Amino acid sequence: MLNLGHLIDGKDVQDNSRVQKIYNPATGEVSKTVALASRKTVEQAIASAERAYPAWRDTPIQKRAAVMFRLKALLEKNADKICASLTEEHGKVTDDAMGELQRGIENVDYACGVPELLKGEFNRNAGPGIDSWSDFQPLGVVAGITPFNFPAMVPLWMWPMAVACGNAFILKPSEKDPSAAYLVASLAQEAGLPPGILNVVNGDKEAVDTLLHDTRVKAISFVGSTPIAEYIYATGSAAGKRVQALGGAKNHAVVMPDADLEMVSNAVMGAAYGSCGERCMAISVVVAVGDSVADSLIEKLTPALHDLRVGAGTDKNMDMGPLITAEHKGKVVGYIESGVSEGATLVVDGREKSITGSNNGFFLGASLFDNVTSNMTIYQEEIFGPVLCIVRVNSFEEALNLVNEHEYGNGTCIFTRDGEAARQFSDKVEVGMVGINVPIPVPVAFHSFGGWKRSLFGDLHAYGPDAVRFYTKRKTITQKWPSSGNLEGPSFSFPS
Numbered sequence: 001m002l003n004l005g006h007l008i009d010g011k012d013v014q015d016n017s018r019v020q021k022i023y024n025p026a027t028g029e030v031s032k033t034v035a036l037a038s039r040k041t042v043e044q045a046i047a048s049a050e051r052a053y054p055a056w057r058d059t060p061i062q063k064r065a066a067v068m069f070r071l072k073a074l075l076e077k078n079a080d081k082i083c084a085s086l087t088e089e090h091g092k093v094t095d096d097a098m099g100e101l102q103r104g105i106e107n108v109d110y111a112c113g114v115p116e117l118l119k120g121e122f123n124r125n126a127g128p129g130i131d132s133w134s135d136f137q138p139l140g141v142v143a144g145i146t147p148f149n150f151p152a153m154v155p156l157w158m159w160p161m162a163v164a165c166g167n168a169f170i171l172k173p174s175e176k177d178p179s180a181a182y183l184v185a186s187l188a189q190e191a192g193l194p195p196g197i198l199n200v201v202n203g204d205k206e207a208v209d210t211l212l213h214d215t216r217v218k219a220i221s222f223v224g225s226t227p228i229a230e231y232i233y234a235t236g237s238a239a240g241k242r243v244q245a246l247g248g249a250k251n252h253a254v255v256m257p258d259a260d261l262e263m264v265s266n267a268v269m270g271a272a273y274g275s276c277g278e279r280c281m282a283i284s285v286v287v288a289v290g291d292s293v294a295d296s297l298i299e300k301l302t303p304a305l306h307d308l309r310v311g312a313g314t315d316k317n318m319d320m321g322p323l324i325t326a327e328h329k330g331k332v333v334g335y336i337e338s339g340v341s342e343g344a345t346l347v348v349d350g351r352e353k354s355i356t357g358s359n360n361g362f363f364l365g366a367s368l369f370d371n372v373t374s375n376m377t378i379y380q381e382e383i384f385g386p387v388l389c390i391v392r393v394n395s396f397e398e399a400l401n402l403v404n405e406h407e408y409g410n411g412t413c414i415f416t417r418d419g420e421a422a423r424q425f426s427d428k429v430e431v432g433m434v435g436i437n438v439p440i441p442v443p444v445a446f447h448s449f450g451g452w453k454r455s456l457f458g459d460l461h462a463y464g465p466d467a468v469r470f471y472t473k474r475k476t477i478t479q480k481w482p483s484s485g486n487l488e489g490p491s492f493s494f495p496s
Contacts, residue, residue, distance in 0.1 A: 118136050132479070182200050409451050
């Protein structure tokens with residue numbers, strides 16, 4: 001059986017002191033194992049990055065950009081192979097895997113423009129015969145810790161821009177589905193990235209804590225659950241690192257009485273149940289303004305959910321695949337049981353869904369709750385599964401307050417034909433990413449991704465313009481050349 005090792009200094013490194021099984025979630029069978037890095041192995045990767053960094057920092061910027069151009073071409077050429085690994089280890093259906101990879105490639109495309117993005121600012125004669133300019137310089141060795149739900153895309157949010165800016169990078173992907181990250185890193189080497197500039201270490205908390213405490217690592221980017229994001233941010237910041245830590249979500253879709261409910265039901269189906277709900281931008285709460293809106297939506301969603309095609313992602317006819325692990329499936333089932341016990345109305349029970357020929361896979365059908373209230377566990381916590389809650393309110397103001405009072409502020413959307421309501425919602429909602437008749441408002445690669453409140457710890461968002469600032473530090477230079485015959489005496493006042 002294949003054991004996936006680590007990519008360090010351009011070589012495959014096997015550290016088999018501890019290994020973990022990787023499952024195919026559609027079958028429940030072990031597909032391979034992955035080595036979990038020891039502290040010594042992670043330190044080996046950090047040392048490799050530190051050695052490689054100076055030469056890469058001094059590499060002309062257009063040559064760094066050229067690597068990104070070649071990487072983009074290789075990702076497109078190997079898309080089927082990468083997506084097959086996503087389906088095998090995560091369970092994504094084919095279209096969803098392709099969509100994930102494409103969004104990742106868009107970030108590589110943005111990194112290709114790094115010569116323009118790293119232009120500094122210049123002023124001639126900022127003072128008498130004095131020029132002043134700023135420069136954006138790399139940090140050194142930086143790291144990224146990425147989640148299981150987007151094993152290709154989220155790493156591509158991080159390291160392409162980091163290395164394009166001149167840094168050396170250490171990637172710690174999820175140990176549940178690490179193959180895509182390793183494969184993409186191998187393609188980066190084929191594209192011309194020097195050994196040591198991108199290292200991949202697979203591991204668990206031991207690897208994470210090593211990255212957090214090692215002083216050679218200057219910055220850490222993280223995507224995952226809020227409790228871990230808070231730990232990463234607090235620990236890394238205390239160690240003097242720059243940290244951005246993206247956490248969990250509870251994304252609301254506000255549906256106004258004037259909305260096109262046919263469009264809304266179709267949009268909500270994909271946004272709530274796509275990728276089995278394992279998205280930090282999934283819609284998990286519909287806030288229906290008025291009972292008639294809620295009743296009509298339930299009438300449209302119920303038969304559609306019963307008809308939802310659930311099965312192995314290798315079957316291109318499927319709408320939804322399995323959950324990532326048996327443990328996670330059990331956790332989601334526990335939330336369904338909690339919703340029932342706390343008094344919500346279970347309109348569609350995903351536990352009853354029959355999956356032909358996949359008795360051992362980690363499958364769960366789509367569930368729909370009505371009459372959910374804000375004090376219920378299924379409303380308060382991130383379920384990260386195919387469960388949608390409908391909350392009934394009487395007014396736009398009540399809907400807006402409901403969204404703003406939640407501890408998470410990652411994404412939200414409103415469905416309406418009323419421009420005034422849409423503008424008021426986008427202005428006043430306390431959420432980082434907002435959609436107007438767009439159910440999953442994930443910013444394109446040349447904007448930046450990030451939430452508010454307990455969905456993001458740190459000042460800078462992921463990818464886009466914020467990534468350039470996160471992976472660089474500003475240096476400002478003030479220069480004056482003395483003119484012959486124009487010598488000045490000493491001045492004791494503050495320069496102005």
